[in-house]
Amino acid sequence: MKGTNLAIGELGRRTGTKVETIRYYERIGLLAAPQRTTSNYRAYGAEHLNRLSFIRRSRDLGFSLDQVRALLDLSDDRQRPCEAVDAIAQEHLTEIDRKIADLQALRRELHSIVSQCHAGTVAECRIIEALSP
Numbered sequence: 001m002k003g004t005n006l007a008i009g010e011l012g013r014r015t016g017t018k019v020e021t022i023r024y025y026e027r028i029g030l031l032a033a034p035q036r037t038t039s040n041y042r043a044y045g046a047e048h049l050n051r052l053s054f055i056r057r058s059r060d061l062g063f064s065l066d067q068v069r070a071l072l073d074l075s076d077d078r079q080r081p082c083e084a085v086d087a088i089a090q091e092h093l094t095e096i097d098r099k100i101a102d103l104q105a106l107r108r109e110l111h112s113i114v115s116q117c118h119a120g121t122v123a124e125c126r127i128i129e130a131l132s133p
Contacts, residue, residue: 005035006043006048007042008044015049025052028065031048031055116130
């Protein structure tokens, strides 16, 4: 792969990332701007492919852009202890657990409302009643 130049569309296909998203990541500094060809097209290399794959995987796991930026910064120094990485991942996991708990409470509440529905008329609908002020 070394020395291989990828067009932005090919980089997008290989990583499952939209072209607009790649340009956005460049604008906000998550992805370095690539060299340009003599025709002024972007020419991405293996380092772009690897970094964008890292970003995509991090985003797929739900990390925020700020967390991704921090993880990228940490990953650039391979000799650093990984406590900071662990802290970011733990913070994210705690947030996921909170969201799951919120969704479970929401599900219980909605289930309770739906279970009160007896397929009558809208005038008798417990769901509409529960949603009304």
